[in-house]
Amino acid sequence: MVFSSLVFLFAFLPVTLAVYYLAPGRIKNLILLLASLIFYAWGEPVYVILMMLSILFNYFMGRDIDFNREDKNKKRASLVLAVAVNLVILGFFKYYGFFINTVNGILHLHIPCRELALPIGISFYTFQTLSYIIDVYRDRVNVQKNILHFGLYVCLFPQLIAGPIVKYVDVADQIEQRSMNLNKFGSGMVYFVRGLGKKVLLANNIGLLYDAVAGMELSGISVLTAWLGAAAYTFQIYFDFSGYSDMAVGLGKMLGFHFFKNFDYPYRSKSITEFWRRWHISLSTWFRDYLYIPLGGNRVRVERHIFNIMVVWLLTGLWHGASWNFVVWGLYYGTLLLIEKYITGRWIKQLPDVLQHVITMVIVMIGWVFFFSPDLSYAVSYIGHMFGVGSAGIAGRDAVYYLLTNAVLLLICAVGSTPYVHQIFYALMLNPKKKHIYSAVAVYAVIFLISVSYLVSATYNPFLYFRF
Amino acid sequence: MSRNTPDKKGMTSTVRRLAARLHQCTALVMLCIIALLTAANVLAEDRKMSEKENRNLAAVPEVSSDKIVSGQFMEDFEMYLSDQFVCRDLWVSAKTFLDSLTGKNYANGVYKGKDGYLIEDAAAPLEEQLQDNIAAINALANSGDAAVYTMIVPNAVSILSDKLPAFAPVRSQEQDLASFRSRLSVNVHDINIEKVLSAHRDEDIYYRTDHHWTTTGAYYAFTEAAASLGLDAEQISYNIYKVSNDFKGTMASASGYACKPDTIEVYVPETSSVQYVIEYVEEQKKSASAYQSAQLKTHDKYTFFLGGNSPLLRIKTTNEDGGRLLLVKDSYANCFLPFLIPYYKEIVVVDPRYYYEDIFTEIENEEITEILFFI
Known part of the structure; x- marks a missing residue:
């Protein structure tokens, strides 16, 4: 699912927000995890399993590295294995076809290859899990023992399919505790x-x-x-x-x-x-x-x-x-x-x-x-x-x-593309002497409504008797 | 911190308070908008079909595990949501309006031209089809069984190029036409109507909202054709009647542009007493008129002429002195044909896009003496 779609704006988002805010604090993460899996499965009903396997694998590898923290060699071996498996998975889905074609081209071979569809977001979530594994190895972060929390880090729907690539170290605390308010x-x-x-x-x-x-x-x-x-x-x-x-x-x-x-x-x-x-x-x-x-x-x-x-x-x-x-x-x-x-x-x-x-x-x-x-x-x-x-x-x-x-x-x-629009807009709207904030709210509402009109029109598809 | 001491980001506490207020208001307003539209979508009754788009709209998709695994359900659901979005037509109109504000004058292959003309670019001719057509026309002309005429109807984009938006990059039909003509056998009589149409380009010879020419356009083409076919165009004079003021054609639908509707006119012979009957062979119907008023109540009002496209028509008239014509046509001929009728004893009308029988049998059986191809 992409954010700029009617199904996201008028089905997924309102339902997710409502359930998330109505749910009691301790199950909010579970709600988010489920919502994120649905969000991903909407576009990748099959590869969602690959992502869940990736979560499981990296969760256990993180635990394993942490478990071996006293034994440098074992710890390093676990890191190498974890990084290698992540890269092999990414490599297989993303570069296999390119690699075979290149080999065929250079050696004049005809190795057949079926190009697989690239799982959405795999480049992003692989880099996220790598940041976790490497930082656990370097003792920069504590290992995450709660698989629900770890799963949520990997597949949190806002950054899941097109970034930003959020490093585990930057959100480790927020996953367990974060503040929410209307502002x-x-x-x-x-x-x-x-x-x-x-x-x-x-x-x-x-x-x-x-x-x-x-x-x-x-x-x-x-x-x-x-x-x-x-x-x-x-x-x-x-x-x-x-x-x-x-x-x-x-x-x-x-x-x-x-x-x-x-x-x-x-x-x-x-x-x-x-x-x-x-x-x-x-x-x-x-x-x-x-x-x-x-x-x-x-x-x-x-x-x-x-x-x-x-x-x-x-x-x-x-x-x-x-x-x-x-x-x-x-x-x-x-x-x-x-x-x-x-x-x-x-x-x-x-x-x-x-x-x-x-x-x-x-x-x-x-x-x-x-x-x-x-x-x-x-x-x-x-x-x-x-x-x-x-x-x-x-x-x-x-x-x-x-x-x-x-x-x-x-x-x-x-x-x-310049910062000036934003600067001037805010200087005008937040001018303490002239209270323009309602105009600013109106501007945002209008941008949203116009965007919706373009999204609805994207499927404008008249049936015509052209050339008949 | 005092009111006017800026913090790290250079914000004073007053500005920060205003910003917070802005965020809170935006949150509430946006949540209301999203909630209202979501609720409206859920509550609004689904429409079966769209008048504006002239098609059936998607209905609630079926759920099955197969369709979920293949992603088909998700696709269908998104289509459903979009097709049944509350006030869909209004959103689309808003979008086309905004597009034109930014200076855009092109949508779905249609240019928004001057004086309300919606004009589509000419498609490149399909070489294979062209070759077949030319071969068939030349074969007929060279066989000598009947006199063969061709008439290429130029699109509005060629004749009304001055109505296009400035610099609109359209295909030049001139070259296509010249190349087509050069490939015709010397035995083919080509009726060139570009000049006469160009001469009258300030009159309404093409619809503004549809890709067809108007009855007036067809009339001017007829005067040119009559000269070649040896008919006396002066012999008949016409009364012109408006039959619809409310025609929004294919160009309006395709582009989605708001536009003023067109008028459909008929030219009724004032001085001819020739009666005729049209046999719709496939449909097994007969009619004493080339016009079907019931079609004026439908979306595509151009089908008022001959009820649209039929594979085969046989028209017999009371003009015993007239010849026997085979007209191989497309939809441009639908409003042109009525001008020919009183001059012939019999006209066989074939639409090659729907007609799969042997045209030679028809020529032989009906003792055809002239053949006119609409290209």
């Missing part, structure tokens, strides 16, 4: 509505522009069209993903949890290093804490540091998907971060802010081309079109049309 609930609702609007109104609508460009023959697109397509995707992925994270954070608050923010206005960045401090923060933090720093981080010789960065970014790329595009995308960022650190970092800071910003955004947009392209040759050709190589002129009729009809939306997206 917190309302602040969560504000987050949720904002996220819903970002996803349904901005991401989905600007996504139509991207779809239009992606649907064209590459040979026929002009420079302007290529940039419009890339810009549309750039906004779509940001508002989609950050909107979803906002909804997750908001739902968490409604249930009494506090999650860290996952995005911090990444498109205002003036360097790639800054961009990655602001984009998908929970993933970068995870890789930093559980891979980059254990590898030695940057407190090593330069060659080793380069190696560390490239390994981290190769795996970051692969985490996003099983294809060469993502590998290239990851290495692209690894390389750029190294270039920024060792070569351009110092003098780029001397450029005017606007220029720093423009350079960063162009790099980010080119990065997204690898993300949205079906394969590498398309990506390379598309980037070529953006810079006039093989493109059909600078701007065709279609490009002008798409620019004109999407100008308002593009502008809203651009302004919405």
Whole structure:
């Protein structure tokens, strides 16, 4: 189930909230666990069993590591087993087909493989369980002896299928005890509505522009069209993903949890290093804490540091998907971060802010081309079109049309990517001299209702006697 | 902390209190909205069908373990919830209205053009089908049994391109038409109606809310066709009657755009005394009129003409001097056919999309002398 669906908004959410708040304190976690399992099973009626097995396995491995805490070797063996099994499961479901195809390609073999459907959220919950296992091993957290609590940590529905990746250490206390009040609930609702609007109104609508460009023959697109397509995707992925994270954070608050923010206005960045401090923060933090720093981080010789960065970014790329595009995308960022650190970092800071910003955004947009392209040759050709190589002129009729009809939306997206909207809105609404809070409430209600109208209309499906 | 000392986040206690108040109010208002809509969805009676979308709406899905394991139940339930969402049509209208506020003028393949015209882009012709059609037309023309005519009816998008939104990226039909014509045998007489339609493009020759042409559009095409077919178009003059002011056609349905309804007109010969009878062969019905008023009460009012599409019609008239015509047609011909009727002794009308018999037998049995293809 996704948050931006009618079944979530008008069936799952009201029922879950009602039961959760009416239930006595000690069974609230049980209610949440059951709700989360239903939430997951709605989209994955079969793989929900895989997730439950994963919960059981990691629960016992956590206990096992804790049980062996006096015996370093046994403890380490348990850790290795736990990490290996988690990665094998993830690898099997996510990378098996990619791996076999690559082997076939290199060795000219024809090993048959049935590509399995990827279980929703497996990349997220596997990373969550790994954070628990590793932190128990490092004695950073106490082992969780209550399987209900542990299960709830893994499959808590707000962050289950699209993050943020919540580290166990950050919510260990909240699982057992958390405060709930109307202020917190309302602040969560504000987050949720904002996220819903970002996803349904901005991401989905600007996504139509991207779809239009992606649907064209590459040979026929002009420079302007290529940039419009890339810009549309750039906004779509940001508002989609950050909107979803906002909804997750908001739902968490409604249930009494506090999650860290996952995005911090990444498109205002003036360097790639800054961009990655602001984009998908929970993933970068995870890789930093559980891979980059254990590898030695940057407190090593330069060659080793380069190696560390490239390994981290190769795996970051692969985490996003099983294809060469993502590998290239990851290495692209690894390389750029190294270039920024060792070569351009110092003098780029001397450029005017606007220029720093423009350079960063162009790099980010080119990065997204690898993300949205079906394969590498398309990506390379598309980037070529953006810079006039093989493109059909600078701007065709279609490009002008798409620019004109999407100008308002593009502008809203651009302004919405900055912190200013939020700052100005709150400065106005919370001005102690002028009491505008009811207008603010109305704004949120309207965003919600408009989002609903788009969700209902998504299935507008007239039956026509076309061409008859 | 005093009232106006900012905390870590730069918030004074007054602002914090206001923020808390904002959160609390939002919580209550949103909970009310969600609860009300949820309750309304549960309580509202399910609709069987949607007039606006012209289709049956999803009903409560069946539950079975198979359907749950396969995920079918979940899909059906989401469809059900969406189809039966309280005031569904209102939400859809709100959405299309908001879309146009942001400058969008395209929905589900339809452009919202100038002067209320809803215009769809022309689809690329299917090469395989085109090849078959051209081969059949050429074979008939080359056999010499009957004179073969073709008439390509251009879409509104070609003739009314000035009504499209600025820069709308539509397919050019010109090339399609030119390539089609170049592949016709020299024995085929092509009736080119683009000029006459373009000349009258300021009149209502296409519906604003439907993809068809109007009776007026068909009339101008007829004057052009008459010249080629050797008919005297001047011979008959017409009284024009409005039969409906309330026609919202396929373009309105497809796009969901709010629009003013169209008018349907009929051209009734003033000076012709020719009587006729139409035999609907498949339906085993006969009628003395090409118009079916009952259809004006339905959703698709264009079916007023000939009651929609039938595989085979045989029209016999009292005009003993007229020829025998085979009309191979699509729905554009439905409002065009009445202009031809008084000039012929017999017209056989075939809709190739529904007609699976042997057309040659028909040509032979009915002693057809002329064949007109609507493309």
